[in-house]
Amino acid sequence: MFILIVGGGKVGRYLIKEFSNKDYKVVLIEQDYDKAVKIEEKYDIEVICGDGSEQDVLEKAGIEECDILLAVTEDDQDNLVICQLAERKYNISRTFTTVNTPGNEKLFNWLGVNVAVSSASILAGLVEYDVTLSDLNVLLKKDQDQLRLTRVLVRENSSIVGQKVKDIELPLESVLVTILRGDNTIVPRGNTKIMGNDLILVLTKKELSGELVKIFNK
Template sequence: MRIIIVGCGKVGSALAEHLSSEGHDLTLIDLSERRLEDLTTSLDVASVKGSGTSYHVLQSAGIEDCDLLIAVTAHDEINLLSCLIARKASGCHTIARVRDPEYVSEVGFIRDELGLSMVINPELSTARVVSRLIRFPSAIGVSTFAKGRIELLDIRLPSGSRLAGMPVCEINVSLHTHVLLCMVRRAGTTFIPKGDFILQAGDDITIIIPPNEQVYFFEKIGVPHSHIGSAMLVGGGKISFFLAGILLNSGISVKIIENRLDRCEMLSELLPGATIIHGDGTDRDLLDEEGLATCGAFIALTGMDEENILLALHAGRHSKAKLFTKINRVNFEEVIESLPIGAIIRPKQTTADLISQYTRAMQNSMGSNVETLHELRGAEALEFRVAAHDLTGVPLQDMPIRPDVLLCCINRRGKRIIPRGQDILQEGDTVIVVSTREGMNDLQDIFLPRETEEQRP
């Protein structure tokens, strides 16, 4: 597709790298010539220096032939105006980043009245990701599908876990559960495991499990599971504001430590149910005084990655809290992921996931749209809507599904089905697929090509 990105800051740069890697034809617009030079040097993209609110600049970028315009500058109003002008100029699809909390309650109205395809608030989306992880304190990652009715949980197997040394095919028989193990990550490699795959301590596994079996399963495999009743947030930015509101509504007590007095005063007015502390979050004595040792969740959300990492390391040594660490940069990713800093929160990745989900849906060829997309380490988890197709009604065991693909759940009118060989797909179902093969746009992509299928013995 031909895509124009307006704004080449952190989010715009990340999107350019992500969408360029998927083969899209990109043109970047920014007021900074240096930013444009950096990206055009490293990526195969075109660029235009100027404002995305200028019709002439948009013309120079090829707006008449554009399929999608994404506006992600630091200013909400510029993003909205860029999208509005693009819609009038070419009728293309438009996505705007809107970050101001004052607009949150008006997002639906803004999107509909301006004719936008999507409005994204990265901080609100990130806060929702963290809140889901707090609901599942045993998980290091949660991916939601079917409008929140189905969750894929990522768990790290501890030393001495009952699952260590056990083949995948024996899990449910041995533990008397109904768990589906979808994926295993080990030493930087991602596997779609077969029944004879042997699990090891330290593996990161992705599972689907019935809600009523979760506590029992976690206890059996040696993963602690306890309700989180309190959270300490260091940094009072937009993510903290949105997250605190979600947690307070869930009955979790919230304490925010922020070093800017004016921000503390604003948060006190907007979040009367939270405790707002004016102070330096890196002050060890302050953390101890405010109850670090007894908090259920510790979330490092300052504007500096290094500071967040040090805070999480300190909290891990002096508390039993579930740890969350916000990381913006991807440098030294393997080193960062090996540190005991809990769940790593990447706002840019959350935004890229949402936009990739939309671009994949625009590209589909047979009508089986990508409904939901989650980028996992070394894999993707996608939700497709099933359209009429010659394979609907065919038992799964007779379908030519690729070996690097696992069809792990069917959502049929709100009913969750863990698929077996005799199950079939029906029009209107949504199916959740996990694969180490990236770039799938359509349900058709999970099947072997017909010539390959014909060559199979």
């Protein structure tokens, strides 16, 4: 089995340790060069240095041949982009991620990620024992019918203009899905900056819509 891991933080290293001593092929994508070198030396696995949300980096790591992709960066937004790219572009049927913000498990599942959990040990167990995805989805879809896509137009004089997505404190159980900027559709990542007149699409609960408007138009 070929497992592709994106993110060499604590969770990524835990998973590498779990799988590298077994008969699995493990490849890691890590953006930080120094961290990538240290992990490659310590665990004796192939490490690709680069941004795991970019297609050329994923292809260099062998995504077209992998059986499972694990997106475990420290940024939920990046994890979502990576999983969706793996599923829709490369037809990877088993994508897993851990989430850093409590409550995002349901949101990620609603957006199409196969399995999103908050514990690295649970994630390792799901991969190891091949839990039935249909059974997991029944559990993870609880309350998803309460979610809705909310649109927020950012005014030019908003104090949020120029801020990076990763620095914006969204309500729990809210995920920034897309930014519409003029004729362009932007997949938001941690370092994406908000601009005036951006139309923000956020997946959240109905009762949080007003709070989101206030956040993006302070």
